[in-house]
Amino acid sequence: MRLVVTQPFSVAESLGTTVKLSCALSSGYSISSDRVRWIQQKPGSAPRFVYHYYTSSDQGRGTGIPERFTVSPDTSNNLWNLVISGVQAEDEADYYCFTWDGKCCWGRGIPSESVSLGGTVTLSCSLSSGAMINQSHPQWIQQRTGKVPRRLVYGTSHRAAGVPERFTAAMSGNTMSLTIAGALAEDEADYYCVAWSEGAQHSATRGGGTETKSS
Incomplete structure (x- = not known):
């Protein structure tokens, strides 16, 4: 269902x-x-x-x-x-x-990354404290101009329906990363990382996201 x-x-x-x-x-x-x-x-x-x-x-x-x-x-x-x-x-x-x-927190990403078409770019964000674990339900959200936010990857191995294999995710310590291999023009967007934390039940912080630009 x-x-x-x-x-x-x-x-x-x-x-x-x-x-x-x-x-x-x-x-x-x-x-x-x-x-x-x-x-x-x-x-x-x-x-x-x-x-x-x-x-x-x-x-x-x-x-x-x-x-x-x-x-x-x-x-x-x-x-x-x-x-x-x-x-x-x-x-x-x-x-x-x-x-x-779960409970939601928006992570903090670097402001911008540029990548040539066909190149590889890795976006990362970190928790202010504690380790990033699967129970944090880490996710990456893509936001194109004028479009509804789209979930790309959750955890390290689960892509949402329709998301190409060039998008992969990883976790290490308190950091989560998203790698785009063989970037296409359509990948130019803002990307937001999301993680859940029991301590964020009544409030949440959000990051500015990371903008990718193709060249």
């Missing part, structure tokens, strides 16, 4: 009003047993962790997120709502929901 998460394409509201952004699970899955996370993406900025929700006693905002952001579960329709009360102009953004059995 495949898990599918459904969101509305676009929602428009007047400033100062309340908006609800829904995130529904497919049949066979229940919001009562899954944890949702919301990510905010503004043009030209790195993804920002907004909120996680599991139960009424296990929920929390990301660092610096205003109290006007909350999550409300709707068990009858098997969905969560991200509720923004008193919408402000700065709240205009893309919002992505996802579910996972």
